[in-house]
Amino acid sequence: AQTVTQSQPEMSVQEAETVTLSCTYDTSESNYYLFWYKQPPSRQMILVIRQEAYKQQNATENRFSVNFQKAAKSFSLKISDSQLGDTAMYFCAFMNPGNQFYFGTGTSLTVIP
Amino acid sequence: DAGVIQSPRHEVTEMGQEVTLRCKPISGHDYLFWYRQTMMRGLELLIYFNNNVPIDDSGMPEDRFSAKMPNASFSTLKIQPSEPRDSAVYFCASRSRVSSYNSPLHFGNGTRLTVT
Numbered sequence: 001a002q003t004v005t006q007s008q009p010e011m012s013v014q015e016a017e018t019v020t021l022s023c024t025y026d027t028s029e030s031n032y033y034l035f036w037y038k039q040p041p042s043r044q045m046i047l048v049i050r051q052e053a054y055k056q057q058n059a060t061e062n063r064f065s066v067n068f069q070k071a072a073k074s075f076s077l078k079i080s081d082s083q084l085g086d087t088a089m090y091f092c093a094f095m096n097p098g099n100q101f102y103f104g105t106g107t108s109l110t111v112i113p
Numbered sequence: 114d115a116g117v118i119q120s121p122r123h124e125v126t127e128m129g130q131e132v133t134l135r136c137k138p139i140s141g142h143d144y145l146f147w148y149r150q151t152m153m154r155g156l157e158l159l160i161y162f163n164n165n166v167p168i169d170d171s172g173m174p175e176d177r178f179s180a181k182m183p184n185a186s187f188s189t190l191k192i193q194p195s196e197p198r199d200s201a202v203y204f205c206a207s208r209s210r211v212s213s214y215n216s217p218l219h220f221g222n223g224t225r226l227t228v229t
Contacts, residue, residue: 035218043202043222043223043225044223045206045218045220045223047217047218047219050217081169091156098212098213099144099163099208100158100161100169101146101158101218102213103155104155105155
């Protein structure tokens with residue numbers, strides 16, 4: 001069975017600074033997909049970024065980028081130039097070839113003005 | 114694209130009552146998922162459908178929970194009878210495999226259920 005671990009329940013960052021959220025996963029699959037979702041206080045789940053395991057290049061979406069280390073089974077999210085609107089719960093998710101999604105327990109990020 | 118639509122947004126009911134949560138997936142999506150979110154357990158997959166057929170319902174906690182998908186544009190999650198421990202936010206999500214193998218889950222805004 002796949003598991004997704006987010007070891008940082010809470011984090012904070014000063015506005016305009018950079019923060020990295022950690023995620024590790026466990027799988028025996030060779031092909032899979034990874035995602036980061038953001039859940040602001042409105043509770044809507046918003047896709048932030050996605051990564052295919054067969055691609056070595058790290059995905060980037062504006063201020064959001066990932067550091068994907070396949071051998072280490074690590075998938076961290078870096079947020080640059082943090083903004084107040086980035087305050088939210090962040091979930092790491094793993095999708096296996098069977099289309100099953102597994103979510104981590106989340107990291108609560110607070111951006112401090 | 115209207116996104117995944119869930120109703121109601123909030124539901125408050127008394128213990129023992131029947132609760133029905135509704136979901137309209139994104140048109141053309143062939144997968145539909147029901148999740149439950151609580152502080153203690155995070156996001157739990159309850160059940161998912163592919164082309165209206167339930168594929169995996171191993172996450173459904175008890176026989177009190179049931180889910181149906183009578184057609185491609187509608188699904189329900191029913192709890193009968195409801196109990197206080199069912200209080201949670203229930204999310205519906207849909208996904209298209211056809212458009213892209215790595216297509217993500219698209220979530221609705223969730224239903225916050227409170228059972229008193």
